[in-house]
Amino acid sequence: MPTHQPELRTVNVTRYAKPLREGGSLPALVEADDDFLYVLKFRGAGQGAKALIAELIAGEIARLLGLRIPEIVFVTLDEAFGRTEPDEEIQDLLRASEGLNLGLHYLSGSITFDPLVTTVEAKLASQIVWLDCLVTNVDRTARNTNMLIWHKELWLIDHGASLYFHHSWDNWEAQSQRPFVQVKDHVLLPQASELRAVDTEYHAILTPERIQAIVSLIPDEWLTNESTPESADEQRQVYARFLEARLASSEIFVNAAIDARHALI
Template sequence: MRTVHATRYITPLREGGSLPAVIEADDDGMYVIKFHGAGQGPKALIAELVVGRLAQALGLPMPDIALVELDREFARTEPDPEIQDLIRASEGTNLGSDYLPGAINYDPAAMQPDATLASRIVWFDAFTSNVDRTARNPNLMVWHRQLYLIDHGAALYFHHDWENAGEACGKPFVLIRDHVLLPFASTIGEADAALVPLLTDEVIDAIVAEIPESWLQGEPAFADAAAYRQAYADYLKRRLQLREAFVQEAIRAHAAHL
């Protein structure tokens, strides 16, 4: 992954629960930054990174992501005390995604994606247990007439309960019934056949290896960061092996919409 350094705070995006912001970086690019010091903590950033990189490995459309290094002195340019505190608490490594100027929120009434793309996104969100792609909060943007996946901090919710993560591997994702693209996802079985070969053990290991060690601290379920990191890789590999449960649940949920 690329690493950039934040150089200018532009504006907060207050609709996000973690108070993300648009910043400029030393590569002259603009990014939507998610802060590790926000209330949702590093786990939200881990989910953003892992799920985002998995999406890229599968060829799904989403803004590129990068690690963003942040200096606490960055806070001096921001007059809002709340944002100053957030920046100071987030010194070090954060996560950014390319800012898409002029992008608009996805509206299913205005744009119906083709069945292949819709099915692949539904499969992907069932695999990653993404609870946040509903009609109320699609977390999809339209930019240059193309869908883009954004905001994956609520995915991988198994990592909030590591004691039961092993059991969660084989569970269907029943909340897929609320997915905003489910009505268009008529080829989920074909999506499964196309996507699974792309997620080899080597691909998963490489993605998990990108999680910054500073985000892998303070989890009492693991003795060290290496064990914590390995747990993500083990879960994802096992989830793929047991995917029949979430694939069939998604197919049933789609059929219920017909």
């Protein structure tokens, strides 16, 4: 059983290299004061801090489960970057994102996973499908796989669309019990023939203590929301309870995924 004591480093942006114009969130490639390059996800973009929270929780759960995820770091963005950027759209994004953001280590030289070129073995496919059902990640389709091949290994990226319950927030109990119907479009579902075995294995790893340790990483400033009366600690507990409830009823999403796979093949 893997051990995992999550702890994220904090780095400071020293150079805005270029925007990565993918989707609506306008992530950017930046250099930090540790001399590494990161894909920076901005707090001031599209879905705001919720996308960063989803990226953090889903990514660290994936890491705990033994899947390959680029290192996730907190990234501090100084106000000076907004003043020197000539592109007005990017300038607004930088200004709205001053302070703490999220970054993923840039996998230089990686290529986008292509299901027609690379075959994923059944165990790994089942692990990834199970993860995405747990965290309700709608964004791992053939059109947008959000997986990379780096040094001949499969890496998972971009989990900001996960945990979509937190966009409505008030019915999380009901949402935790629902099947993940979008699994029918999952790019790896045809190969995911070991979902029940993975479910058993992952139950042993995802203890309440480990879930609590991951949600405790969420910074207070990402949980400041005028439309949500709960305190930062109360919001963290909702995330933990959602995940614990979803895990406790995992047979619902596992059975739904198996049914969807049978319908495909």
